[in-house]
Amino acid sequence: MGRRSFYNGSSSGEVRRYFGLTQEALSEYLGLSRATLANVEAGRRFMSGQALSYLRPLRQLVPDGWYPPYPPPTEPPPAAPDAKMLRARIAECQHLARQLRWELQGVHMRLVVARHWQQALPALLAAEPLAPSSEDLARLPLMRDWLRYHGARAAAELDGYAAAEYHLRVARAEALETEAAALRRLLPEAPPAP
Structure with missing residues (x-):
């Protein structure tokens, strides 16, 4: 050397x-x-x-x-892996992947709702009360501010955070599922039933 x-x-x-x-x-x-x-x-x-x-x-x-x-x-x-430990990790990976997939539904729904707001906001802001009373006319600016606020929140969801969150959860779930599949291949084959 x-x-x-x-x-x-x-x-x-x-x-x-x-x-x-x-x-x-x-x-x-x-x-x-x-x-x-x-x-x-x-x-x-x-x-x-x-x-x-x-x-x-x-x-x-x-x-x-x-x-x-x-x-x-x-x-x-390396020594053969312990089957009990492998099964425990497989179960953990599957559980975490299922949890992520379940959480994806909520993130997906937030994105759908944000798209609904994005599509509806221009029409909602342009709409005028049908038979406006003085009270309706007084509330109109407040209602439009409320609509703009919720429209901005929806736009923020679509501008990246929720979309990034969605794709990160998908990637994590897929990684856990891949790990579980790789660990299953390491398990010793069960002996044939007599």
């Missing part, structure tokens, strides 16, 4: 990933603040000589070319 350069934060980042450390844990070992280590890893600061001397022995244990998403093929496969 050759010598490595310690001038940037990539070494500390590799050490953290290899040993499963947080920035806080490694910075404590190196005698740095977490913010300093974050700045070193972001390339905004250099690590002190003393911190480098503490990091060097850890860094030398990290194999060349090691990267966390792809473990070396020499490592044994």
